[in-house]
Structure formats: C-alpha cells, structure tokens
Amino acid sequence: MRNPLKRLALSALLLTLIFGVSHADQGFRDPTRPYTARIAGATPAPRFVVNAIIISSDRRVAIVNGRRVGIGGSVGSATVVAIEKHQLILEVDGKRITANLHDGTARR
Numbered sequence: 108m109r110n111p112l113k114r115l116a117l118s119a120l121l122l123t124l125i126f127g128v129s130h131a132d133q134g135f136r137d138p139t140r141p142y143t144a145r146i147a148g149a150t151p152a153p154r155f156v157v158n159a160i161i162i163s164s165d166r167r168v169a170i171v172n173g174r175r176v177g178i179g180g181s182v183g184s185a186t187v188v189a190i191e192k193h194q195l196i197l198e199v200d201g202k203r204i205t206a207n208l209h210d211g212t213a214r215r
C-alpha cells in the first residue's frame with residue numbers, strides 16, 4: 108500500500124476492531140433482557156415439584172422432583188414431615204414449607 112490515506116484508514120479500522128473485541132464482554136447487562144433484582148448474598152429458595160402422592164392404608168409416598176420419598180425422607184436439604192392428599196410438608200433449616208401437588212409452588 109503506497110497510499111498513506113488508505114494505510115491510515117486501515118490502521119484505524121483494525122484498532123477499532125481490536126478495541127471492540129477486547130471490551131465486548133465487560134459484564135454489561137443485555138438491554139433486551141428483562142430486569143431481575145438480585146439480593147447480595149441471597150440464595151435462591153429450593154424448588155420442590157410434587158409429581159405424585161400415593162396414600163394407602165399402611166404407607167404414604169410422594170414423587171418429588173422425580174424421586175420417590177416417604178415421611179422422614181429427604182429431598183435435597185429438606186426433610187419430608189408429612190404427606191397429605193394434595194400437598195407435601197417439608198422442613199428446611201427449621202422452617203416448614205408446603206409444596207402443592209403438580210404446581211411446583213412452595214409456601215412458608
């Protein structure tokens with residue numbers, strides 16, 4: 108390239124590309140994604156999906172997150188306290204949580 112103007116334009120283009128690529132992932136939030144608030148140090152609540160509840164005269168069993176569990180059994184960090192007709196009562200860190208059949212919600 109003998110034309111200094113072309114050389115200058117090409118150099119400016121290369122510097123722009125290099126600068127843009129090196130600063131592309133600086134932790135900027137995507138403006139097209141919905142905003143979700145996060146609390147520092149907070150851990151998300153465990154999700155318990157009760158898929159089925161089986162109650163017979165001699166035992167009570169529930170399918171939670173795809174696993175079979177009985178009273179006194181554990182699901183992750185939770186312990187099953189009671190199995191009722193349409194809900195499961197769990198204890199997590201000393202707190203009782205009610206997980207309803209099929210809807211995946213847990214209430215304290």
